[in-house]
Amino acid sequence: MSADSPDPTEATAVVPALVRDYRRLLRLFPFAYRRAHGAEMLGHLLDAATPEQSRPARGDVVDLVRAAAREWALAPLGPTAERRRRGAVGVLVVLSVVLGYPAAASVGGAAEILGQGGGVVGVLQYAPLAAAWVLWAVGMLVLAAGTVRVAVPLLGAAAVAAGVLLGGMAYAGASGGGLYPVLSGLGWALGLTALAVAASVHAGFRGLATGADRSGRWARAAAGVGALLPVVAIVRAAADVPAWFPEYASPVTSLGGGPLVAGAAVAVVVMLASRGARQALPVLAGVAAAVVVGRTGLMGSRGLEPMDVVDLGNLWALLAIALVFTAASRWVVNRVDELADARASLRPA
Amino acid sequence: MFLDMASKPEHRPLQEPAFLVLSALAQGPAHGYGISKDVEESSEGRVTLRAGTLYGAIDRLVAAGLVEVDHEEVVDSRLRRYYRLTVAGGARLDAEARRAEAQARQALDRLAARRASRPGRAVAGGLGEVPA
Numbered sequence: 001m002s003a004d005s006p007d008p009t010e011a012t013a014v015v016p017a018l019v020r021d022y023r024r025l026l027r028l029f030p031f032a033y034r035r036a037h038g039a040e041m042l043g044h045l046l047d048a049a050t051p052e053q054s055r056p057a058r059g060d061v062v063d064l065v066r067a068a069a070r071e072w073a074l075a076p077l078g079p080t081a082e083r084r085r086r087g088a089v090g091v092l093v094v095l096s097v098v099l100g101y102p103a104a105a106s107v108g109g110a111a112e113i114l115g116q117g118g119g120v121v122g123v124l125q126y127a128p129l130a131a132a133w134v135l136w137a138v139g140m141l142v143l144a145a146g147t148v149r150v151a152v153p154l155l156g157a158a159a160v161a162a163g164v165l166l167g168g169m170a171y172a173g174a175s176g177g178g179l180y181p182v183l184s185g186l187g188w189a190l191g192l193t194a195l196a197v198a199a200s201v202h203a204g205f206r207g208l209a210t211g212a213d214r215s216g217r218w219a220r221a222a223a224g225v226g227a228l229l230p231v232v233a234i235v236r237a238a239a240d241v242p243a244w245f246p247e248y249a250s251p252v253t254s255l256g257g258g259p260l261v262a263g264a265a266v267a268v269v270v271m272l273a274s275r276g277a278r279q280a281l282p283v284l285a286g287v288a289a290a291v292v293v294g295r296t297g298l299m300g301s302r303g304l305e306p307m308d309v310v311d312l313g314n315l316w317a318l319l320a321i322a323l324v325f326t327a328a329s330r331w332v333v334n335r336v337d338e339l340a341d342a343r344a345s346l347r348p349a
Numbered sequence: 350m351f352l353d354m355a356s357k358p359e360h361r362p363l364q365e366p367a368f369l370v371l372s373a374l375a376q377g378p379a380h381g382y383g384i385s386k387d388v389e390e391s392s393e394g395r396v397t398l399r400a401g402t403l404y405g406a407i408d409r410l411v412a413a414g415l416v417e418v419d420h421e422e423v424v425d426s427r428l429r430r431y432y433r434l435t436v437a438g439g440a441r442l443d444a445e446a447r448r449a450e451a452q453a454r455q456a457l458d459r460l461a462a463r464r465a466s467r468p469g470r471a472v473a474g475g476l477g478e479v480p481a
């Protein structure tokens with residue numbers, strides 16, 4: 001709530017404990033949201049309170065906690081609904097294309113294994129996230145066809161499937177296997193989750209659109225490109241063409257440090273310069289951090305060798321690193337937005 | 350047909366809370382609590398928009414350009430921010446209301462035709478006698 005907000009305790013017939021409790025509940029919201037709506041929400045809640053009411057209504061408590069959780073979940077996309085709309089499209093476009101690579105590697109590998117009679121066990125061993133990528137590819141095809149509301153649950157199911165498969169792999173790793181496949185897959189699972197959330201936000205705004213939906217066209221085109229890669233990989237595997245993607249190939253290991261860092265730096269600068277594109281940066285930074293760090297030796301892995309030392313704390317550490325990158329990038333983007341707003345307000349009308 | 354419907358924004362119906370918020374603002378600028386009271390009354394208590402849900406919905410409507418802030422005032426030391434429909438919001442509400450009206454009229458016409466074709470019988474499907 002802003003410092004110059006009115007003091008609701010001056011209002012008549014309001015129990016001070018009620019004001020205190022509502023203020024505490026409103027503190028659950030992110031700062032930017034409280035700054036925008038805290039004062040009016042408190043006024044609304046007190047207006048709606050019955051005389052002599054001393055505690056928040058149960059329904060209000062549930063509603064506020066749920067709304068606060070939603071705001072925190074969407075905070076990486078931006079502090080306001082307008083910025084989230086732009087951020088969701090950016091995440092959708094970039095991740096649709098980027099995730100096509102691991103999807104093709106995994107699905108193509110699974111098709112080859114099945115073609116060679118490796119069976120489901122072989123797929124789970126060598127392409128463990130293949131089921132999640134198949135769901136993702138179907139979701140992308142549906143999204144490319146323009147039916148966003150059907151694509152959202154499919155993409156959500158892909159993210160959940162990736163989480164469940166990684167959980168199973170972590171459990172197997174903790175009981176004697178290696179954790180490297182889990183660490184290297186966690187970044188992609190975060191990417192799937194971010195894509196599903198972005199698609200959901202995008203679908204919500206499409207329902208309110210009043211004119212031509214240009215952002216939807218971009219999202220559909222990117223989804224088409226993303227879906228094409230695993231489809232081609234399956235076709236090549238079915239035609240018995242040699243593997244398209246080398247085993248364990250990844251953008252990180254195949255490109256090396258220099259070109260990747262330079263390319264990422266250019267992409268960040270270009271995106272920061274665009275008011276719409278920069279809203280997607282924090283989410284993309286978090287996913288990129290998880291993908292890159294999960295594949296380095298930083299988390300205790302020994303290159304591409306299976307890990308002997310089992311430490312599930314590494315997974316939490318990797319998630320924390322992704323979160324820190326997201327939060328730090330969001331802070332930077334918010335400051336750039338404030339600067340742009342200040343410049344715009346000084347411009348002559 | 351399916352793809353065509355999916356790609357045209359004007360064919361996507363508004364969700365009920367968004368429709369009711371726009372409908373509340375059609376009477377003129379209103380603050381959050383006023384909107385929530387109006388929604389509850391106009392839906393005969395069926396829809397309750399509590400503060401957390403309401404301001405999220407208002408934010409999305411503002412971002413979509415259907416609603417904008419009108420003015421602010423302080424009453425009993427409580428901030429009240431008034432919102433109003435934009436031109437686009439009014440047009441969208443008008444289109445949505447006409448579509449709902451056309452659908453309701455079509456349904457009533459069909460039920461009337463059904464009654465006329467089967468005089469003296471209750472309408473199947475548990476509707477019973479539908480008032481004219």
